[in-house]
Amino acid sequence: MTRVLLLIALLAWLPGCGGNSAPSASGTPAGLLTNGADPILEIKSPSGSRTVALSQLIREVPVKRVTVNDPLYGRDKTYDGFSLEDLASYSQNLRAESVIFHCRDGFSLRMPFVAARKAGLVLTFHDLEMSEGFPSSLDNPIFVERRNKAAAYLQAHHLEYEQAKHGRTPAQKRIVQEYETARGERDRWARRVDELNRLGNIGPFHPVLLRALAVKDLVDWDAPDAVRAIEFEHVVPSGGRDYPAGAAADSPVMTGYKLFHAKCLYCHAMNGGGGRSGPELNIPVNVTEYLKEEYVIAFILNARAVRARSMMSVQPEITRQDAERIVDYLKYMKNNKRVY
Numbered sequence: 555m556t557r558v559l560l561l562i563a564l565l566a567w568l569p570g571c572g573g574n575s576a577p578s579a580s581g582t583p584a585g586l587l588t589n590g591a592d593p594i595l596e597i598k599s600p601s602g603s604r605t606v607a608l609s610q611l612i613r614e615v616p617v618k619r620v621t622v623n624d625p626l627y628g629r630d631k632t633y634d635g636f637s638l639e640d641l642a643s644y645s646q647n648l649r650a651e652s653v654i655f656h657c658r659d660g661f662s663l664r665m666p667f668v669a670a671r672k673a674g675l676v677l678t679f680h681d682l683e684m685s686e687g688f689p690s691s692l693d694n695p696i697f698v699e700r701r702n703k704a705a706a707y708l709q710a711h712h713l714e715y716e717q718a719k720h721g722r723t724p725a726q727k728r729i730v731q732e733y734e735t736a737r738g739e740r741d742r743w744a745r746r747v748d749e750l751n752r753l754g755n756i757g758p759f760h761p762v763l764l765r766a767l768a769v770k771d772l773v774d775w776d777a778p779d780a781v782r783a784i785e786f787e788h789v790v791p792s793g794g795r796d797y798p799a800g801a802a803a804d805s806p807v808m809t810g811y812k813l814f815h816a817k818c819l820y821c822h823a824m825n826g827g828g829g830r831s832g833p834e835l836n837i838p839v840n841v842t843e844y845l846k847e848e849y850v851i852a853f854i855l856n857a858r859a860v861r862a863r864s865m866m867s868v869q870p871e872i873t874r875q876d877a878e879r880i881v882d883y884l885k886y887m888k889n890n891k892r893v894y
């Protein structure tokens with residue numbers, strides 16, 4: 555019912571449907587699409603990958619008009635887009651475990667599906683300040699200002715910093731700390747400006763959060779730019795090579811398995827299946843058989859605390875408790891070795 559109402563509301567404002575302007579040759583309403591083109595969204599899931607043109611999505615998924623305070627601009631912006639929930643329902647992925655955004659520049663970002671849903675993620679395709687698509691993102695003013703402000707701070711405090719660098723008093727330590735924070739800020743915003751300049755604009759799809767405050771980890775969320783594909787991941791209920799056969803549904807082992815499946819398997823293999831950038835962790839020798847448990851936990855939390863120059867990135871959203879559950883799972887798997 556709501557879907558019908560939304561479609562009617564949509565038809566009411568679409569140019570070309572109100573009788574004022576003619577639809578373009580493809581039957582796509584004019585004025586909505588980047589440079590008159592019809593961008594494609596790729597939707598991936600374990601059952602396969604499909605590409606859908608924006609014009610088709612507009613016909614088949616409710617379009618939401620949203621106003622959000624967009625961190626990219628530091629002010630309220632109004633967009634048209636699709637809620638993640640509607641996209642998941644459209645592609646039969648409502649039970650997904652996580653969602654991965656793939657961007658035009660090859661960057662990708664994974665987030666838990668529940669969190670994205672709770673935060674009201676909307677994948678927008680049109681900034682209403684434009685006749686179509688998104689404005690140029692060259693020299694994003696907000697990020698340029700932050701970069702320049704930090705750079706000016708560095709310049710103004712350089713001498714002070716050089717003098718305090720080897721000092722031990724609390725005042726000197728504070729000067730050093732503030733200087734280093736500013737340096738981190740300058741690099742961070744310089745990188746963001748460069749990224750956006752390289753992309754040219756944030757289309758074809760730009761995710762925003764309607765309720766960022768609802769999810770603690772997302773309060774400072776920096777949206778992935780220029781999304782071209784979304785991927786839904788599901789926990790394989792059973793049968794996957796990493797599945798802990800025989801473990802009870804509410805056991806710590808099963809909790810650890812879900813974490814491992816969502817956050818580790820895309821780099822690591824288990825019983826010969828999984829990602830290739832990290833090592834196999836079970837066959838022929840399980841990692842808990844040659845590394846002490848406390849070191850496995852430490853490794854998961856911060857690999858370089860155990861092995862200098864480790865290639866494994868820090869997993870920021872893993873807590874100590876999560877790491878302990880993952881170790882429960884890893885230990886369980888040493889008695890579930892399968893060679894394929």
Ligand code: HEC
Nearest residue numbers: 817818821831832833841850853854861864865866869880
């Ligand atoms: C982005 C890819 C990536 C992710 C994600 C990742 N790892 Fe790793 N991991 C690696 C790489 C690469 C190594 C090789 C270690 C090195 O360079 O020190 C490694 C090493 C390890 C080791 C040490 C193995 C050994 O024999 O020395 C453990 C244990 C481990 N990872 C567990 C995990 C767990 C558990 C997770 C999920 C919470 C995880 N990793 C997530 C890439 C990853």
